[in-house]
Amino acid sequence: MAMIEQIRNRQGLLLAMIGIGMLGFLVPYDAVLALMGQGAARDVGSVGGESISAIDYRMEVDERRRLGFSGDQLQDEVWADLTANIVLDDTYDALGLEVTDAEFQEMLFGTLDSPYMGRAFYSNGENKTFWQQNFGAMLNTDEGKMNLLSYKRLIIAKRKKEKMDALLSDALYTNSIEGKYDYINTEKKAEIKYVAKLYKNINDDEVSVSESDVKRYYNA
Incomplete structure (x- = not known):
């Protein structure tokens, strides 16, 4: 009973808090900031x-x-x-x-x-x-x-x-010269012959890597 009496005595405050809570759902946060001068x-x-x-x-x-x-x-x-x-x-x-x-x-x-x-x-x-x-x-x-x-x-x-x-x-368009060279580059063919060797079969002493080689690779 004492708790109910306290709620009755603070009915106005309770309604105000409920109203503020509902306002938070109804009014966008950005609009509240604008009213407070913070939106800009x-x-x-x-x-x-x-x-x-x-x-x-x-x-x-x-x-x-x-x-x-x-x-x-x-x-x-x-x-x-x-x-x-x-x-x-x-x-x-x-x-x-x-x-x-x-x-x-x-x-x-x-x-x-x-x-x-x-x-x-x-x-x-x-x-x-x-x-x-x-x-x-x-x-x-x-x-x-x-x-x-x-x-x-x-x-x-x-x-x-x-x-x-x-x-x-x-x-934007492609002129005849660009079209010509695009065709040439597309149709250009080359024959390549190479020999493959497994990396694990290459001894370390067969390949030397200088400091300049490392820098060139790093900066590439």
């Missing part, structure tokens, strides 16, 4: 002198999961996307590389070939039909429109990267 100091990396905070990284991972993406490679993919955007954004602007609204619509509802769309959404005919209907239905509600904007941001970033990769691929 927690960087997970930097690219080209530009830092990527733990909060930004975690928010992007959570956003992808909210949109339905999952898998063991999700965090690696998010990191690759964040770093690629930092490195390539200025290059995109300099080249005038962009994705128009018409192109975005064609990616969703048309026949424009996009490796990312094929991999993430349209892996087969059934999936393509489902996602096209899903994207269309998003236009009917405010929440759906917000989700579509999130998908659009991701898809456009992926499409820009695809265009950049295509430009780089087209810029």
Whole structure:
């Protein structure tokens, strides 16, 4: 009875502790650090002198999961996307590389070939039909429109990267001279005659190794 009475007397403190414990499950740790002014100091990396905070990284991972993406490679993919955007954004602007609204619509509802769309959404005919209907239905509600904007941001970033990769691929080629010498080196043949002798059958006094030989082997 005495214990029950003590619990009653400290009911307020107990409720506060339970509330704090529940808050720890509901509120991400990074968000708590941000409220305490410590989030900016927690960087997970930097690219080209530009830092990527733990909060930004975690928010992007959570956003992808909210949109339905999952898998063991999700965090690696998010990191690759964040770093690629930092490195390539200025290059995109300099080249005038962009994705128009018409192109975005064609990616969703048309026949424009996009490796990312094929991999993430349209892996087969059934999936393509489902996602096209899903994207269309998003236009009917405010929440759906917000989700579509999130998908659009991701898809456009992926499409820009695809265009950049295509430009780089087209810029690299093998000329006729390189092709000629590659063929010659591939087809070149040589005959070699040699005599094999077991290592254990070679006496130590038959082979001399100088200090210069050892250094040359070590530095090779």
